[in-house]
Amino acid sequence: MALTEELRQFSVRLAEHYGGVAEAAAAGLRLLLPPDLARILELPEEVLIGQGGLDLIYGSPLLDRMVHQATARTPVVLAQIAPPYLKRAGFDQVLARDFSFPNARVQITGTAEARTNYLVLSTHYAALSDERKEGLVEVAVQERSGAHIDGFCAQWPRFYPQFFAPEEAPPHFPGDLKRAARAAMEQAQIATREALADFLGSMDRRLHRDVRNTREYYAALGAEMAAGLDHPNLSEPQRRDRQAKIDLLPEEAERKIDDLKQKYQVRVVLRPAGAIRFLTSVVQVMASFQHRKWKRDLSLTWNPVTQALDPLVCESCEAGTRTLLARMERDRIQILCPPCAA
Ligand SMILES: [Zn+2]
The missing domain is CATH 1.10.287 (Helix Hairpins)
Structure with missing residues (x-):
């Protein structure tokens, strides 16, 4: 069967992306595939598809395997936000506005300019039941802590970020994204439940x-x-x-x-569709956290995109929270979210 133009282009891009070679052959396409890709697609390393060769049509298991391979890795784009200004004063009011510390006294001891990374993850959801419903949700987390940053997704486009080609990216993007990716997926599940309410x-x-x-x-x-x-x-x-x-x-x-x-x-299937990693200047706000006679340091991040302090994460369950309670663990203060402190 002849190959449609759309599937021909898709096959060429997929083969070339993985270092293979595609050449036109009559009404079909001859592919020379690297061994790994050939194994995953369950094809020989040299294969003719289309007229006179293997059929590549919509709904075929071969096309499913190719689409799966093409979308197996979430595309990630790197970008930098240069905020027009960073807040210099007034952090006491912001701290009082953004956080509550029911059993501790928190005093700001200093501020410093710093850099941090945020991950914006777009996730495709499909809810399957008697009917089907699909859509996209977008969530943002601070990469280091995994805290969910409400409002970041709506605000970042206003800062006209600079996007980098892969080879031009500055080195300030830490390699390990596991924690951030896990936190973002958890948040995407919550956002999906809201979207599907x-x-x-x-x-x-x-x-x-x-x-x-x-x-x-x-x-x-x-x-x-x-x-x-x-x-x-x-x-x-x-x-x-x-x-x-x-x-x-x-x-x-x-x-x-x-x-x-x-x-x-209802069965809900979530799949990451794409991610943007942002690098931006922030203000690191250092504070002393005092619970009865015990003290420890606390580090907070003022986020120029949301114009707020990022939530902290609970030291037990790692959920982001703006209400933090101290609990003594031997001689050390543990800072917990309300459910964990209860
Ligand atoms: Zn907790």
Whole structure:
């Protein structure tokens, strides 16, 4: 079968991206694939696709494998934000506005200009149920702490970031993104649940409606059949037969309800679609954190994009929080989110 132009271009780009070679061959395409790619695609290293060779068509397992390979790695772009100014004073008010420390006294001891990284992750979600709903959510986290930064996604475009080609990127992007990526995916799950709230609510309402209708239907059917039991024309075996059918109705209703639950069950699939890593100047705010007679240092980050202090992360569960409670762990102060301190 002849190869469509779209699939021809896709095949060429995929092969060349992995260091392979693609050349036109009659109405098809001859691919010379590096061994790793050939193995993943389950193809020989030299293969003819299209007319006279392997069919590459929509819905084919081969195309699925190629698409999967092309999207297996999340594309990451690097960028730098140069804020027009950094806050110099007034951090006491900001601290009081952005945080609460119910059982500690916190005093700012100094500030310094610093640099930090933020990760903006776009995630594609698909909710599959009786209906299908898809969309994108975008979340931002501070790379070092993993704290979710509310408002960052909406604000960063206003700063006209400079985007780098891969070979031009400055060296200030730490290599290990595991913690940030994990935190961003967790946050994306929360954002997805919010984005799907109406959809989940509607599936839930339809399930309840159908379950109620099913119960009512079987209750009415049971009542009608029971009323007929006294009919004078009914022989004793017929009566027993009908009673047996009535007895089975609740079981049948439960089976139907289980089917409905299956039908409206929502399966959500999340897939990272792309990421931007930002490097920006920030103000590091040093503070002393005092709980009764104990003291320790605290480091906060003033974020020029959100014009706020970034949340801190709980030292137990690593969730971002703006309410921080001290708890003594031997002679050391642990700083915890309210649920962990409870
Ligand atoms: Zn916690």
